[in-house]
Amino acid sequence: MSVGRRQQLLYFLALHRTGLLVGLLAAALLVYPCLQDNPYTLGLTNLIAINAIVVLGLNLFIGYTGQISLGHAGFFALGAYGSAIATVTAGLPPWPAIALVALLVGLIALAVGIPVLRLTGHYLAMATLGFNFVIHTVLLEWDEVTGGPSGFSGIPSLAVGQWAFDSEIRLHYLLWTVTLLCLLLSLNLVRSGVGRGLAALAGDETAAAALGVDTRQAKIKVFVLSAVLASLAGSLFAHSFGYLSPDSFGIFTSTDLVTMVVIGGMGSIWGSLFGAGLITVLPEWVDLFETYKDFVHGTILVLVLMFLPQGLVSGLVDMIRIRIALQRTKNAAA
Amino acid sequence: MLRLDGISRHFGGLPALDGVSFTVPRGRVTALIGPNGAGKSTLINCITGADQPTGGAVVFQGRDITGLPAHRISRLGIARTFQNLRVFPRLSVLDNVLCGLTGQGGQSMIMAMLRLPSLRHRERLLRLRAMAALDCYQLGDKATWPAAILPYGDRKRVELARATVSRPDLLLLDEPVAGLNADETAGVGEQLKRLRAGGHTILLIEHDMTLVMEIADQVVVLDSGRCIAVGTPAEVRRNPVVLEAYLGQTEACA
Known part of the structure; x- marks a missing residue:
């Protein structure tokens, strides 16, 4: 009887593992500000939340459709400056502005994606890098609108009625709620038939097409989805910090985002959270990393891609899965 | 079911296929x-849309499917396996087979992200079908394994399971027993007979003549891009043109 109970429990845990993990993470984040009320640390975890949103979308694009983008800091910038201009210059209320900007960025991604996603490999990397470069230059040069090199300040905080998200603790709850929602949506997507089609596409385009996956359309859809997530993260970034500088959206930000994806691992949604966390925190932990940040990130990127091309976390997970399966065969044979 | 009407495929000036017609x-x-x-x-690539014929028409169930993209053709009910295996190594065996049901899994990305109860229910049904397909190929106990560590013979069977799980109207098999030992070949032969008994229509490319003679109802012989003979296995076996293509000039042998 007790064995039956135990098996039932294990079955329940296995069946609802994703939901339970998300629940666990949500609970941990709920109590986190009670244990840690240092505004600096909270500011750092808030930044992780914002980066995680971009990385989730980018990982869907890189890890699930097998493409590459070195331009997502561009979409991040469009979201951030879009929200800033919409609320400060045009005087729109912040919440509808976020939705409107996300919609516009989605359309821009569609317009960029349709021609650019005909390319693959290095060419795609160059094209997206070029896109990022164009956005960055526009931010610098068009100073009547973007404030130019001196940045854009005075962006209002988000608020629900009189309740303004203006302290680190309040932002913690807002940002992590959005991040968890995005996490949940991504997890749902990859566990569906559509997600399997995307995984197939990342594995082998010809085979995926033969199984009924519209490869061209799938790439564009995921590209647009990842751009919309980046835009959403950008808007939250603008409203959280109140100040934007073009330096935050250069091509090195794009490579940092790709490094986060690679650390987390291709096609690993949970890994994305880890990658975003590690790369955001790393320069803060060790001073050396702050000075030579780009070198350190570059080295990490090269080492991971050389030894674990599927990415750090998912590469290790794959290795463990293979070990376990091989062990089981051996036991079965013995 | 499937009619080929003078299919040609030229690579540059070189004809790989030259007016192939059969049904x-x-x-x-x-x-x-x-x-x-x-x-x-x-020819298989031209039928499935992985390659476009430069001339001729492919007609499937009365519908001209020449030049349609591969995913559209797949959704019409034509499934295939590949000569050089195309199993997804990082996915589990079960997920590989579930990929064969992509068409039934829903197309909308937004619905997938919301994961409504109806979608969960459908996912469970698909999972059951995939498990049943794996059981057919004696792979049930390896369902959770990553496909990368499967031995070659098992990967071949995973591909077969993936191609048949959606119960396609037409199944194109590109050398399903190439590289398998005698036992494994016999096993796949049994599977093919079972598929045929189950009413599947199969177009089979194979070099293993014992297998071909055993299970084929009709044999089509291609040589240098031309269709040189069509008939029952017994007829083709006696056809002097076919013997020449395979063995060279008969006079030279004699």
Whole structure:
């Protein structure tokens, strides 16, 4: 009887593992500000939340459709400056502005994606890098609108009625709620038939097409989805910090985002959270990393891609899965 | 079921296929044989949309499908396996087979992200079907394994399971027993017979003549991109043109 109970429990845990993990993470984040009320640390975890949103979308694009983008800091910038201009210059209320900007960025991604996603490999990397470069230059040069090199300040905080998200603790709850929602949506997507089609596409385009996956359309859809997530993260970034500088959206930000994806691992949604966390925190932990940040990130990127091309976390997970399966065969044979 | 009407495929000036015409009758096994380089795989690619014919027409169930993209053709009910295996190594065996049900899993990305109860229910049904397909190929106990560590013979069977799980109207098999030992070949032969008994229509490319003679209802012989003979296995076996293509000039042998 007790064995039956135990098996039932294990079955329940296995069946609802994703939901339970998300629940666990949500609970941990709920109590986190009670244990840690240092505004600096909270500011750092808030930044992780914002980066995680971009990385989730980018990982869907890189890890699930097998493409590459070195331009997502561009979409991040469009979201951030879009929200800033919409609320400060045009005087729109912040919440509808976020939705409107996300919609516009989605359309821009569609317009960029349709021609650019005909390319693959290095060419795609160059094209997206070029896109990022164009956005960055526009931010610098068009100073009547973007404030130019001196940045854009005075962006209002988000608020629900009189309740303004203006302290680190309040932002913690807002940002992590959005991040968890995005996490949940991504997890749902990859566990569906559509997600399997995307995984197939990342594995082998010809085979995926033969199984009924519209490869061209799938790439564009995921590209647009990842751009919309980046835009959403950008808007939250603008409203959280109140100040934007073009330096935050250069091509090195794009490579940092790709490094986060690679650390987390291709096609690993949970890994994305880890990658975003590690790369955001790393320069803060060790001073050396702050000075030579780009070198350190570059080295990490090269080492991971050389030894674990599927990415750090998912590469290790794959290795463990293979070990376990091989062990089981051996036991079965013995 | 499937009618090919003068299919040609030229690579530059070189004809890989030159006016190939034959029909694949419903519920039968048609074997496509021919020496290496005869254009068999090119023909399969032209039927499934992985490659576009430069001339001629492919008609499937009365509908002209020439030049349609591969995913549209797949959704019409044509499934295939590949000569050089295309199993997804990082996915589990079960997920590989579930990929064969992509068409039934829903197309909308937004619905997938919301994961409504109806979608969960459908996912469970698909999972059951995939498990049943794995059981057919004696792979049930390896369902959770990553496909990368499967031995070659098992990967071949995973591909077969992936191609058959959606119960396609037409199944194109590109050398399903190539590289398998005698036992494994016999096993796949049994599977093919079972598929045929289940009413599947199969177009089979194969070099293993014992297998072809055993299960084919109709044999089509390609040589240098041309269809040189069509008939029952017994007829084709006696056809002097076919013997010449395979063995060279008969006079030279005599």
